[in-house]
Amino acid sequence: MKDVHFDTSTVHAGGHNNVKSVSKVKPIYQTSAFSFSNLDDLEDYFRGKNDFLYTRVNNPNQDDFARGVAQLEKAPAGVVTSSGISAILVGILSVAQSGDHIVACEDLYGGTYQLLSDDLKSFGIETSFVSFNDVNEIEKNIRPNTKLLYSESVTNPLLRVEDLGALVRLAKKHGLTTMIDNTFATPFVLQPYTQGVDLVVHSATKYLNGHSDVTAGVVVGSENLIARAKSKMAHLGCNLGPFDAWLASRGLKTLSVRMERHLANAKALAGELKGTKGIKKVYYPEFVSEKGNGAIVTIELDESSDVHTFFKSLDWIHIVPTLAGVETTVSYPLGTSHRSLPAEMCETLGINKNVIRISVGIENEEDIIEAFKTAAQKALGL
Secondary structure (H helix, E strand, O other), X not given: OOOOOHHHHHHHOOOOOOOOOOOOOOOOOOOOEOOOOOHHHHHHHHOOOOOOOEOOOOOHHHHHHHHHHHHHHOOOEEXXXXXXXHHHXXXXXXXXXXXXXXXXXXXXXXXXXXXXXXXXXXXXXXXXXXXXXXXXXXXXXXXXOEEEEXXXXXXXXXXXXXXXXXXXXXXXXXXXXXXXEOOOOHHHHXXXXXXXXXXXXXXXXXXXXXXXOOOOEEEEEOHHHHHHHHHHHHHHOXXXXXXXXXXXXXXXXXXXXXXXXXXXXXXXXXXXXXXXOOEEEEEOOOOOEOOEOOOEEEEEEOOOOOHHHHHHOOOOOEEOOOOOOOOOEEEOOOOOOOOOOOHHHHHHHOOOOOEEEEEOOOOOHHHHHHHHHHHHHHHOOO
């Protein structure tokens, strides 16, 4: 840099390091844009010869996380977004447009239900919510303008396991796209893309990051669909920041060891709570895959238990509106995740005032079990 005035020097002090050594971990590219030496280099970006232009469009940290999740899901490509909901949005918009129709399972996460039932209407996209327990019921709701079948691999919060094979066969029969939210199962337990699902979405806020310090989403699938989803992500401004992408990539490295402990603890807790006095029902999948059945246990207290006392008696276990951190937490679906659902829908699904969703952490198994058994006793007034 030639001799310039002091105020110019302060802006450019240090310059760019030409480091020959390679960092052991991916550096954080905390930049809004990337610079070019000349117009030919700039034009090379649009010819596909240079990788990065503007962080709203792409960034090495974003690409690193997207590529990592795609590899774990055994899908060709992926794109990361600012949240799970924005990942669902760009995934849907890669398939559907104004005038199109979606068939979705009725037992969805409340935020997804609201997106599909309310917000997508402004895009001219209509959704029918039906029971996915019956393939014939799904097929009855398919219209000439239907483009997408949408469900969750393990539903939130009552943990129904989707029959992915039946869904994929039905979609192929009618020339439809399938999209599955795999947040609860994670690619450690289940990889829907390998079973023929076209798009797999995650709230990476949950298990993929795993430490409750990032809000992020990711959708993976074929290169063609993901190219469309990337375009929607950039045009709608749904990009994930570089630091959050870096944190999520760091979290992804421990997914396997975390999930092993999560799953083992959840299985033990579900087994212990079945038959526990004051607990009417325990929701826990019988089989998701050979790896396990997920790390969520949902319970319904019986009518003789006081739900407020139960929550107050959990000691070190806190109430949160989310899930999947290393800490065991509880949530109240009727008051948080499914608050936006119509009352009659909650009643039909069985989401009532005594339903509690448990996100089982990686603490000592005996401590987790003791905390919930004690709370159940106190809720009965014992």
